[in-house]
Amino acid sequence: MGLENDSDTFAAFVRPALFNDTQAGDDYINNTPATVFRITPNNTTELDPYDYPELRVRGTGQTEFELMDDLEELRIAILNKYNESSATELPTSQAVPVGSDAIQKGINAVGLNNDACYLWTANQTVSSPTPPFVNTSLYYPFLREPAITLGNDSNEFIIVYGVNHVATGKATYSNFAIYGADTWNGVRAITDADFNGSAEEYFPDNLNAKYLYVYKLARNCSEDDQYCYEVPYGVGVHGIEPDQPLFVAWRAYMENTTKTGPAYSEILYDRAIKFDPKLR
Numbered sequence: 001m002g003l004e005n006d007s008d009t010f011a012a013f014v015r016p017a018l019f020n021d022t023q024a025g026d027d028y029i030n031n032t033p034a035t036v037f038r039i040t041p042n043n044t045t046e047l048d049p050y051d052y053p054e055l056r057v058r059g060t061g062q063t064e065f066e067l068m069d070d071l072e073e074l075r076i077a078i079l080n081k082y083n084e085s086s087a088t089e090l091p092t093s094q095a096v097p098v099g100s101d102a103i104q105k106g107i108n109a110v111g112l113n114n115d116a117c118y119l120w121t122a123n124q125t126v127s128s129p130t131p132p133f134v135n136t137s138l139y140y141p142f143l144r145e146p147a148i149t150l151g152n153d154s155n156e157f158i159i160v161y162g163v164n165h166v167a168t169g170k171a172t173y174s175n176f177a178i179y180g181a182d183t184w185n186g187v188r189a190i191t192d193a194d195f196n197g198s199a200e201e202y203f204p205d206n207l208n209a210k211y212l213y214v215y216k217l218a219r220n221c222s223e224d225d226q227y228c229y230e231v232p233y234g235v236g237v238h239g240i241e242p243d244q245p246l247f248v249a250w251r252a253y254m255e256n257t258t259k260t261g262p263a264y265s266e267i268l269y270d271r272a273i274k275f276d277p278k279l280r
Contacts, residue, residue, distance in 0.1 A: 003040070011111060012036075013111050014034075016028065016029075017173070017175070017189070017191060018173075018191065018193060055114065055260075056114075056258055056259055056260035057258065057260070058255075058258060058260055058261055058262065058263040059258070059262075059263035059265065059266055060255065060257050060258060060263075060266070061266075062266065063265075063266040063267070064163050064165070064168050064170060064211075064266065064267050064268045065268065067163055067168070067208060067211055067212070067268060068268060070206060070208040070209075070211070070212060071162065071163060071212065071268055071271075073203060073206065074161060074199055074202055074203065074209075074212050074214070075161070075271070077202040077203055078159055078161060078202065078214065078273065079273070081202070082159070082275050084277065085155070085275035085276060085277045086275070086276050086277070087273050087274070087275055088148070088273065088274040088275075088276070089271070089272075089273050090121040090148065090248070090271070090272045090273065090274060091121060091122060091123040092119055092120070092121060092269045092270060092271055092272075093119065093120065093122050093123055093124055093125055094117075094118065094119060094125050094264060095110075095118040095119055095120040095122070095125060095126060095249060096109050096110050096111075096112040096118050096125065096126050097109055097112070097125060097126070098112070098114070099112060099114060107126075108126070109126070110126050113253075113261070114260060114261055115253055115254045115260050115261045116251050116252060116253045116254070116261045117171075117250075117251070117252040117261050117262050117263075117264055117267060118249065118250070118251055119249065119250040119269055119270055120247055120248065120249040120250070121148070121247045121248045121249075121272050122140075122142050122143050122247060123142050124142055126140075140181070143181040143245060143247050144181055144182070144245040147181075147245040148181075148245060148246055148247065148274055149242065149243060149244060149245055149246060150217065150218075150219060150231055150240060150242070150246060151219075151242040151243075152219065152242050153219075153276075153277070154218075154219055154220040155277045156218070156219070156274075156275070156276050156277065157216055157217060157218035157219075157274075157275055158178075158216070158217040158218075158248070158272055158273065158274050158275070159214060159215070159216055159217075159272065159273045159275065160176055160190075160214075160215045160216075160217060160248055160270070160271070160272045161199070161212070161213060161214040161215070161270070161271055161272070161273075162212065162213065162250075162268065162269070162270030162271050163211060163212055163213075163267065163268045163270070164192055164195065164196060164210075164211055164212060164213045165192075165252040165262065165267060166192040166196075167192075167196065167210060167211045168211050169255070169256065169257075170252065170255050170262040170266065170267055171192075171252040171253055171254060171255060171262055172253060172254045172255070172256050173191070173192065173252075173253045173254070174191070174192045174250070174251060174252040174253065175189040175190060175191040175192065175250070175251055176189070176190055176215075176248055176249065176250045176251075176270065177189040177190070177248070177249050177251075178217055178229075178231060178240065178246060178247075178248055179246060179247050179248070179249060180240050180241075180244050180245070180246055181244075181245040181246055181247045182244060182245055185240070186249075187231065187232070187238075187239055187240055188229055188231075190215055190229060192213075194215070194227070195213040195214070195215045195227055196213070197210065197213075198213045198214050198215060198226075198227040199212035199213050199214050202214060213227075214227060215227045215228070215229070216228040216229070217229055217231055217248075218230060218231065219231060248272045250270045252267065
């Protein structure tokens, strides 16, 4: 908004998901029906900015922490199942600041939405001014030191797991996505509809397994891997190269009770483990 060096820059993001008509969804993605115009008045006028909206309050006081022991049991089951490989447990942090924090600090909040929680496999939150996205690799070394990659080795993979926030009622929709960490190219989102019920094979006698999930990211998924995504190679959104650093990001949208994003203090953070047989 504006033509000066200190003018505000805006971005609008649309993320449709779970199309009832897959063909219509493909047509929409391939032929996005949108046009954006910037309108510059010929005459100056007195500015009348929008008021800051009244915010819906996050949180209900009900947490997911009663599942902490079950989540730890699931972690141990995953490590035991793949104990022939070396395991690297990735950190999980809140990915972006809340909107008011970003506005007051003058930092790039990277497309946040107050109706969601955002987590990622990094050891800190995005908290510094950023250049255009083409240069983000210079500003986020904590996503690459040490770098997590997914090489050509068919036995190398990542297990993503955690609490299914939709099953617990803390979200109405959630997903995780794999990104290239140097260019922030999101390749694929796996939704709660994809991983619902995926943890039950790890402890079938645990009644709380229905509230958890496990999903594999690999270059080659076997026929036995029902909950697995084959990460493609390629440039940009088409895939992730073997030497390209990557990260996993999670989104949990809108708690039905509050009609806004769940409170970070009330959810159990999702997790990821990289397994690499070459390091053993």
